[in-house]
Amino acid sequence: WLPYTDEWGNKFDDGETYDLIYPEVTIPEDAFYVPLQAKGKDIPYSDLRVRLESTIGIYGTGLLDAISDEDLRAQYQTEEKHGANLNPTVWKDGDFARYYTNTKQGDGTKYLPRYTYGLTRGSIQDGPGANAIWNITNVTRSDRRYHYMTPAYAQVASEDPEVQAKFYTYYPEWRKSGDVKKDIYDYLTSSELPADMTDEEYIDFMVWHRGLAVPSARDADSKEFQQGKKLFEEMGCATCHRPTWTTGDDQIRDPNNFFVGARASLLPRYPHQKIWPYTDMIQHQLQMKNNIRTGWCRTTPLWGRGLSMKATGASDRLHDCRARTVIEAIMWHGAKNSDARQSIEKFRKLSKEERKAVVTFIESI
Template identity: 25%
Template sequence: MRTAAFVLSLVLVPPLALAQEPAGGDFSVLPVPGAEREAFQRILWEKIPNPLWDKVRSGRSLTRQTWVISPSLEPRIAGLGPTYNRPSCLSCHPGNGRGEAPASPADPMRGMLVRLSVPGQDGHGGPKPEPHYGDQLNEFGIPGVPGEGEAFLEWATHTERLADGQEIELRQPKIGFRHLAHGPLHAGLMTSVRIAPPIYGLGLLEAVPEADILALAKAQKAASAGVAGQPNRVWDAARRREALGRFGWKANQPTTRQQIAGALAGDMGITSDISPEPNCPSVQSACAAIKAKANERHPEISTADLDDMTLYHFALAVPDARRQNDPQVLTGKALFHTAGCAVCHQPTLKTGAFPTLSALAGQTIHPYTDLLLHDMGPGLADGRPDYRANGQQWRTPPLWGIGLAEAVNPHTGLLHDGRARNLLEAILWHGGEGEQAREAVRRMSAGERDALLAFLKAL
């Protein structure tokens, strides 16, 4: 009943009547002028119970840590590899923000990864890994273990014309591989290239009751307006059961903790209680030899340390919206709603109980996501299913803080593969369920588009 009333309120409340509440409820913070580049790293210590301070510090230290190859004098931070992409969380999430797509085929992937799979499913309904390379290409190997190979991007461009005649160049990546160490890739290979997303606000999103998210899907379907978000159902390794997917570009992770464990395993080769086995496909003999060494310690990150990393992610404050009384921003906000953007990019959600960090409970938040999968059309498709997400579906990414993206990271790459170089390009890539909103934006006057973009940059 509560959920139904909540969803109804989202549909009925006129956009401009929405209160100017902090983006992350009590877990919001305005960026310090002149220090916007640090906006995604802020912790509201006064909201964290004192007994948890050392754990948050520990989690921050581990998140910032560059990991070490075993054996080491420091076993707590050892376990990088045998194969890996990058040695630190911050390698791909600089400033806790977004990774960057390489600008040319000569450039290495330093802030993104390539998921690999072949037709079929794994034992839990997830993607079936490529038999020789696993579910993610790892460029590097520790000494004695070859890196799996290097992926690169070639960019193809085309021009879109807006209704007022303005031309916008869009670029689309084509993936290539070189230095493959274990022979050709599977003939049925499916790939998905993904930049790392920002990491703040995850606790608040995890605290949104599942029933509320499912109710949003139901409401969208009932509205029959061409938008019908679909929840992903994924494997929750800790609870040993299927669960709602909330995190990742295809909502393929159920919890922040599992998302972190997945990144530790996939990107850095660090085992945990959720991913206890090193990623060594049988054909990779040197990798397997490392795996078999009796003195290797698994899991390489302790349960307590993984908990601390998770708590640190929960403790990160959400950057609050700025310039909310600016007339242009207000106009843009109205256009955001009338164009239909807010159907998927839900401005308001409410959190439920959250025992891990009770300060996150009962918050009204403005993440601009429904956490649901939407068909975004063939232009954005990766053609690679991920649990119940098909090759054209992507989770609605949260927009809170998106206006600070350029201040935090020295690039403006948006969308799952970083192809969009600014907000307007990102909008123009919307297809499928996003097509109506995209066309509404295409029809806008230059002034209206500027207002819309001003609103987004104020988030």
């Protein structure tokens, strides 16, 4: 973690100071198990750059799934109309430039980008949770009887003496040919593995995932909260951190084709609810040092995040947890060419007491 000094010397005009740090990550070349590749091509170690990305809470993602496509599209249209800087790979000339599709398990239907900082996922039924339970843990299920795996990885693992020594102990049922190298390779690349997770377990997981509630806002009637809320709107924070949406019909849609027919009706739905996520669901560029990969980051929903200290003992914020407090998170918006520059100039003009009200408001929502 390296120290960072912004153009104001990490100081407000009234003398109050703050610290900023950012991560610089390197991974030694010999720590890589498999030769570095991108899109199937070897890449030299000297071309490697590492960026951190932490996950954010998955509560409330069911409610965000219930926002209608029309309303999401309208938000892009509004921002485009107001001349906002929009990621041309996501939205260009009045329409979406990319969608989320799943042709492997689904029929290639196009879903609007909604989830992850990179807007790489569509409906929650094939969103970060439904995918991560499989591709981060390699937990197989009836509709995915294969690992998240590359042939290059399977090759290296199959030749690794340590893997060879233990393979049949872990997977006795895979003593297929007796050639341990071949058996390891076939196991890792198989598409007919037993399902680690039953359908019932996967359904339960998605009921929980869709349904995980958002904590209610605290002290919303207090004077300080109300003052912070007003300032948040006046400074333009709310243009990106859009306070409220009303959900649509919330028909269950699954790019994987798992939650269809009778199964779709097992999942909870949240039609026509007024929700308060404080996000426009759109990416912006804050231009911070060692910024997120691609430089585009979806506006993080602010709901519930203020309980992080209580729930986890830490209140880290931003995509790589570089901000340890709300003030630090705000000041990382302040680069000269940041899309949020104007709101930070306004924030800097606030009195100490007003800044505190903004922080209290953000911690309370």
